[in-house]
Structure formats: C-alpha cells, structure tokens
Amino acid sequence: MNVHDSERISGLLEQAGYVRAVPTDDTPDIVVFNTCAVRENADNRLYGNLGRLRPVKDKHPGMQIAVGGCLAQKDRGEIVRKAPWVDVVFGTHNIGALPVLLERARHNAAAEVEILESLDVFPSTLPTRRESTYAGWVSISVGCNNTCTFCIVPALRGKEKDRRPGDILSEVRALVDEGVLEVTLLGQNVNSYGVEFGDRYAFGKLLRACGDIDGLERVRFTSPHPKDFTDDVIAAMAETPNVCHSLHMPLQSGSDDVLRAMRRSYRSERYLGIIEKVRAAMPDAAITTDIIVGFPGETEADFQRTLDVVREARFSSAFTFQYSKRPGTPAATMDDQLPKQVVQERYERLVACVEEITWAENKRLVGETVEVLVAVGEGRKDERTGRMSGRARDGRLVHFATETADGESLAGQIRPGDIVHTTITYAAPHHLNADGAPVAHRRTRAGDAAEAGRSPRTPGVLLGLPTIGAPPVAPAPVAGCATH
Numbered sequence: 001m002n003v004h005d006s007e008r009i010s011g012l013l014e015q016a017g018y019v020r021a022v023p024t025d026d027t028p029d030i031v032v033f034n035t036c037a038v039r040e041n042a043d044n045r046l047y048g049n050l051g052r053l054r055p056v057k058d059k060h061p062g063m064q065i066a067v068g069g070c071l072a073q074k075d076r077g078e079i080v081r082k083a084p085w086v087d088v089v090f091g092t093h094n095i096g097a098l099p100v101l102l103e104r105a106r107h108n109a110a111a112e113v114e115i116l117e118s119l120d121v122f123p124s125t126l127p128t129r130r131e132s133t134y135a136g137w138v139s140i141s142v143g144c145n146n147t148c149t150f151c152i153v154p155a156l157r158g159k160e161k162d163r164r165p166g167d168i169l170s171e172v173r174a175l176v177d178e179g180v181l182e183v184t185l186l187g188q189n190v191n192s193y194g195v196e197f198g199d200r201y202a203f204g205k206l207l208r209a210c211g212d213i214d215g216l217e218r219v220r221f222t223s224p225h226p227k228d229f230t231d232d233v234i235a236a237m238a239e240t241p242n243v244c245h246s247l248h249m250p251l252q253s254g255s256d257d258v259l260r261a262m263r264r265s266y267r268s269e270r271y272l273g274i275i276e277k278v279r280a281a282m283p284d285a286a287i288t289t290d291i292i293v294g295f296p297g298e299t300e301a302d303f304q305r306t307l308d309v310v311r312e313a314r315f316s317s318a319f320t321f322q323y324s325k326r327p328g329t330p331a332a333t334m335d336d337q338l339p340k341q342v343v344q345e346r347y348e349r350l351v352a353c354v355e356e357i358t359w360a361e362n363k364r365l366v367g368e369t370v371e372v373l374v375a376v377g378e379g380r381k382d383e384r385t386g387r388m389s390g391r392a393r394d395g396r397l398v399h400f401a402t403e404t405a406d407g408e409s410l411a412g413q414i415r416p417g418d419i420v421h422t423t424i425t426y427a428a429p430h431h432l433n434a435d436g437a438p439v440a441h442r443r444t445r446a447g448d449a450a451e452a453g454r455s456p457r458t459p460g461v462l463l464g465l466p467t468i469g470a471p472p473v474a475p476a477p478v479a480g481c482a483t484h
C-alpha cells in the first residue's frame with residue numbers, strides 16, 4: 001500500500017509540474033518521505049533521515065521537505081516540533097493535498113500540517129506515475145475493520161472503504177491498455193471487500209471479472225484474511241485462467257490462544273481447512289504467509305503449535321517477524337512481553353523449519369518448465385552470472401540463463417516485461433535456477449514499453465481539489481491540476 005501511495009505522490013507532483021530528480025542532481029528542490037509505521041523503528045529512521053537533511057536544506061534555501069504516510073498520520077504536529085525544518089506534514093487520508101500544501105508552505109513561509117480523520121476521495125483516483133511497465137498495483141479497498149492487537153493500521157488508515165467494482169475494472173483496463181500484463185489487487189483484507197455495499201461475494205466476482213479483460217495475463221491479490229475467506233474465492237481462482245495460483249495468507253500464529261490474544265478470530269483448524277480446499281482445487285498453488293513469533297504471552301507450547309501448522313501447510317515461502325512493540329497498539333501494553341533472547345531463539349528455529357520446507361517444495365519443481373515474467377531488479381547477481389530474473393506464475397523467483405542451445409545469447413533481446421518459458425534445473429530455499437536454454441521467448445507490449453523507457457501513467461479522475469480551507473492554488477506550470 002505504501003508503494004501504491006508513493007506512485008500516487010509521484011504522479012501528483014508530476015502533474016503539478018514537478019520533474020523527477022535524477023541521481024546526478026546536486027540537491028532536489030523537494031524531498032518527500034512516505035513513511036510506514038508498520039516497520040520497526042520507523043520513527044527513529046525518519047528523524048535520523050530528517051536530521052541528515054537539515055544541513056543540506058540550510059545550504060539550499062527554498063528546498064522543501066514533506067513527510068506523509070502512516071507515521072505522519074500518527075505523529076502529526078509532533079513532526080514539525082521535533083524537526084522544525086520540515087515544511088509539510090500530510091496524512092494517509094489526504095495524499096492529494098500535497099501539491100497544495102507545498103505551495104501554501106512556500107507562500108506563507110511556514111510549515112503546513114494537514115491531517116484528515118477519514119478518507120474523502122479514494123486515493124486510486126489520483127494521477128499515478130507507475131514504476132513498472134509490466135505489473136501494477138490496483139487498490140480495491142483501504143482501511144480495515146479488524147482490530148488485531150499488534151497492528152497500527154486501523155488507527156492510521158481508518159475503517160474499510162471499498163472502491164466500486166466498475167472503477168477498479170476501469171483502472172485495470174487502463175493499465176492493460178498501456179501494456180501491463182499483471183495486476184495485484186490490494187486491500188488490507190480483500191476477503192471483506194464488498195462489506196460496504198452489502199455483497200460478501202464481491203471479491204470472487206471481481207476476480208472473475210478480471211478474467212474477462214483481454215490482454216491481462218496475471219491477476220494476484222494481497223492480503224486475504226482467513227476469517228472472511230469464502231469458498232467462492234477458491235472457485236474463482238481455480239476457474240479464472242488469468243488468476244495466478246498463488247495465495248499469500250497471513251497465519252501470524254499457529255496457536256489458538258495466541259490468535260485469541262492477537263484478536264484474530266479464526267483458529268488454526270480453519271486456516272488449515274482453507275489451505276486444504278485451495279490445494280484440492282489447485283494442486284499447483286504456492287501458498288505463502290506471514291508469521292509473528294514472540295507475541296506477548298506466547299509459550300513454548302504455543303510456538304510448537306506454530307511449527308506444527310508450518311509443517312502441515314507446507315508454505316512455499318514465509319515472511320517471519322519477531323514481535324516488537326508498536327506504540328499505540330493494544331499488544332504494546334500487554335503483560336508477559338517476552339525477553340529478546342527467547343524471541344530470537346524461537347525465531348531462529350522457525351526460520352530453519354520454514355527453510356527446510358520451502359526448499360523441499362522448491363525441489364519438487366526441478367525438471368518442470370515454468371512461465372517467467374521477466375522483471376527488473378529481482379536478480380542481484382544477474383550481471384555476474386549472466387542470468388536474467390523474473391517471477392513464475394505461482395510467484396516463485398526464477399533466475400534463468402539466456403543462452404540458446406547453439407550458444408547465442410538472447411540477453412539483448414529479452415526485455416523486462418517479456419515472457420520466457422524455461423526449465424528449472426536447481427532449487428534453493430528462496431529461488432529457482434533455470435540454467436538450460438530458454439524453451440521459448442515471447443516479446444510483449446510491456447517489453448516494448450520497457451525498451452522505450454515508458455512507464456504507464458494513469459491520469460486519475462480529476463474532480464477538484466481536496467483543500468479543506470486551503471487558499472486558491474497558484475497556477476500550475478503545466479496544464480491540468482493536482483487533485484485528491
């Protein structure tokens with residue numbers, strides 16, 4: 001969601017006439033921090049970064065610094081009290097106001113802090129500057145009606161707001177028209193999508209509707225919630241050819257007592273039941289998850305239950321986290337916070353258990369031919385190894401060789417966004433290698449766009465400015481206006 005919002009911020013600023021700084025620029029005129037309060041030490045890192053920028057700003061009068069995102073929503077005016085050289089603070093509900101706030105701060109030569117308590121315009125309607133030519137994020141809802149005790153999201157993003165299906169599908173079509181092959185539907189809880197307009201099967205219907213969009217080759221989504229997961233979503237995944245057989249479903253804990261303390265209202269049996277149904281409908285499905293170890297009060301027996309579920313679920317990958325307090329969440333003040341060394345030791349055992357399983361699951365793919373959507377930035381060692389990288393349909397990372405059987409290199413012909421079929425020759429716990437000649441290479445419109453250096457831009461629906469008492473905006477240097 002943070003990346004999705006950053007693309008909106010870039011789009012808004014470009015539409016207001018700003019030009020992206022290049023790395024050789026001495027000093028940008030504007031620096032925007034889009035903060036994420038879910039990450040550990042987000043505040044320390046923000047204030048550290050702001051401290052480093054202070055002397056830069058002192059040397060470059062007129063430079064502006066803006067802070068947005070979840071941490072801004074949480075800390076509000078505190079940010080300018082701690083760092084008075086910050087010019088603008090904006091929250092999660094008013095991203096669209098950024099150009100106006102920058103203008104106002106410049107005009108008044110004073111910091112502007114504007115935080116709204118709820119969303120008035122869906123952020124997806126803002127102009128966007130997409131980073132990828134081949135894949136796009138499409139938000140279907142924002143906010144969350146759950147109250148997980150470790151999570152700050154509901155406090156900072158508010159109650160769930162669902163976007164209308166027609167608007168979502170229009171955005172998906174607009175992306176596909178620009179050459180995008182893959183979309184990821186985004187929501188804090190995609191399974192409760194439709195709660196606002198009274199259709200609990202809306203998400204499954206949305207997946208099926210994505211299946212009717214010509215040129216859309218891959219549909220993914222994140223995140224589902226085991227509490228609200230319904231069988232029709234499994235059927236829609238299995239029966240809609242462009243929906244990928246990959247499911248990232250957060251487990252958080254395998255212990256029912258810990259789930260209760262986390263206020264997550266499913267139990268491990270239900271979680272495993274969903275996985276069983278997904279596997280029955282899609283035997284090739286790759287299931288990934290998030291797990292927190294060391295939640296307050298977690299016992300060794302609770303932790304063992306998490307390991308049991310991990311072994312039974314056979315995840316293809318898992319994001320594992322050591323519990324750490326997030327100020328403002330109920331869990332932060334719970335008794336029975338565990339000592340760091342206990343959490344660390346359990347974490348290491350969890351990682352070892354997860355790796356053993358993900359490695360075994362990956363090894364089952366050796367000898368299989370997979371379809372890879374070629375990506376940018378997925379293979380850190382590609383330059384050295386002469387490989388290229390991308391994601392298989394099930395989401396696995398694949399590094400593949402580009403030499404044909406007669407020794408010709410296809411490296412110059414295969415572009416990010418193209419599709420390559422290749423046969424897996426080696427499996428590691430976190431990736432697959434395909435070191436034989438590619439079986440097939442298909443040039444795509446996304447690849448053409450990457451080659452031409454074009455990234456998709458969705459213009460946004462320009463409805464007016466979300467000014468809340470803002471003065472009139474100075475004329476923008478380019479046609480159009482920035483909105484929220």
Ligand code: SF4
Pocket residue numbers: 144145146147148151152153154188189225
């Ligand atoms: S479902 Fe729980 S963890 Fe996820 S965003 Fe909502 S409150 Fe946070």
